[in-house]
Amino acid sequence: MIYEEIMYGIKCDRCHEIYDNCDGATVSSEKYGMEEEALENDWYEENGKHYCPNCYTRDEDDEDKIIVKPMIHYSFFKFSSFVNQLTGCHHRFSQDDTHFILRNNYCYKRMDNTRLSILREIISDFVIEYKQPEKGCQGRPYEQEIIRIPKDFKHP
Numbered sequence: 390m391i392y393e394e395i396m397y398g399i400k401c402d403r404c405h406e407i408y409d410n411c412d413g414a415t416v417s418s419e420k421y422g423m424e425e426e427a428l429e430n431d432w433y434e435e436n437g438k439h440y441c442p443n444c445y446t447r448d449e450d451d452e453d454k455i456i457v458k459p460m461i462h463y464s465f466f467k468f469s470s471f472v473n474q475l476t477g478c479h480h481r482f483s484q485d486d487t488h489f490i491l492r493n494n495y496c497y498k499r500m501d502n503t504r505l506s507i508l509r510e511i512i513s514d515f516v517i518e519y520k521q522p523e524k525g526c527q528g529r530p531y532e533q534e535i536i537r538i539p540k541d542f543k544h545p
């Protein structure tokens with residue numbers, strides 16, 4: 390028998406990262422189930438919005454005071470959804486002080502120039518890098534695909 394069930398998950402309002410728990414689950418049939426877990430695992434909720442640990446900092450003088458990082462321009466999300474569409478692979482989001490980073494650890498096919506030029510129309514100044522995995526692997530060879538986008542990226 391096929392049945393339908395509504396599931397609930399938690400997505401970061403700033404970077405769109407989806408919370409997954411230690412079992413790798415991202416959704417629960419309990420409406421507030423994932424929210425509770427996320428908040429126990431360093432996610433932050435404010436006015437009904439949720440932020441992953443990457444997207445807020447604590448005030449240097451007052452540890453209890455949480456500061457959400459500045460919002461990200463929507464071009465970035467357009468770019469990242471194109472990256473996923475063009476490669477057929479979900480790229481994980483992270484960031485350092487200067488860059489947003491999209492990473493796919495199992496890349497079987499490098500992006501060709503046609504795809505890269507489509508991406509450059511959305512954000513022009515990203516850098517793409519391929520790294521060999523550290524351990525040798527059996528089966529089809531894969532690489533790590535890492536795309537770095539400056540936080541002050543240029544967009545039309």
Ligand SMILES: [Zn+2]
Pocket residue numbers: 401402403404405406440441442443444
């Ligand atoms: Zn986030």
